[in-house]
Amino acid sequence: MSTTGQWIQLISRQVIIIYRNRLSPTTAFRLQIVFDCSDPASLSKFYAKALLYKLQDPPAGYESWEAFLKAQGIPEKEWNSASAIVDPDGKGPRIYFQQMDTPKLGKNRLHIDINAGGGLRVPLAERKKQVDAEVERLRGFGAKKHHELIGELGDTREYCVVMQDPEDNEFCVQ
Numbered sequence: 001m002s003t004t005g006q007w008i009q010l011i012s013r014q015v016i017i018i019y020r021n022r023l024s025p026t027t028a029f030r031l032q033i034v035f036d037c038s039d040p041a042s043l044s045k046f047y048a049k050a051l052l053y054k055l056q057d058p059p060a061g062y063e064s065w066e067a068f069l070k071a072q073g074i075p076e077k078e079w080n081s082a083s084a085i086v087d088p089d090g091k092g093p094r095i096y097f098q099q100m101d102t103p104k105l106g107k108n109r110l111h112i113d114i115n116a117g118g119g120l121r122v123p124l125a126e127r128k129k130q131v132d133a134e135v136e137r138l139r140g141f142g143a144k145k146h147h148e149l150i151g152e153l154g155d156t157r158e159y160c161v162v163m164q165d166p167e168d169n170e171f172c173v174q
Helices: 005-019 038-050 067-071 124-139
Strands: 031-037 082-088 094-099 112-114 144-153 156-164 169-173
Touching: 031 038, 038 082, 038 094, 038 112, 124 144, 124 156, 124 169
Parallel strands: 031 094, 112 169
Antiparallel strands: 082 094, 144 156, 156 169
C-alpha cells in the first residue's frame, strides 16, 4: 500500500469505527460527505468558512496534522492528499476531501444547499436579502456566482443562487 493510502487509512480509521456502529436497529446511520478534489487543504478551508465548520483536530497527542504526518513517516509531498472538516457543535456530518488526479468532467450529481434564507415561511423579499448577503460573503473567499433560480413552490415563490466553489463544484444558497 502506498504511503498516501496508509495516510488516508489512518485518518479514516476512526470514522469507519464511528460510522459503522449504529446506536440501535431503528437509528439512522451517521454519514460523511466526501469530495474528490485537486487541493484538499484549500477546498477544506473554503468549506470550513462557507459552512461555519472547523478543520478537524489532529489526533490526540499531536499539536498539528503536520506533526502527526511527520511522526507517521508520511512524505511531505503527500501531506495534502486529504483533509477533513467537522461541525464544531457535532451536529452536522464530517466532510472529507480526498485528492484525485482526475478532472471534474461535468455537473455534480450531488450538491450542498446552504439554507441562509430562513425557509419558505419568511417573505420572499427578506429571504432574497438574506441569500444575497450570504452569496456576497461566500464570494469574498473564492466562491463564484453562477446563476439565480426563482420559481414557484405551491403558493410560495422560491429563490436560490447556484454558486461554484474554487474547484468549480456547484452548490446552492437558498
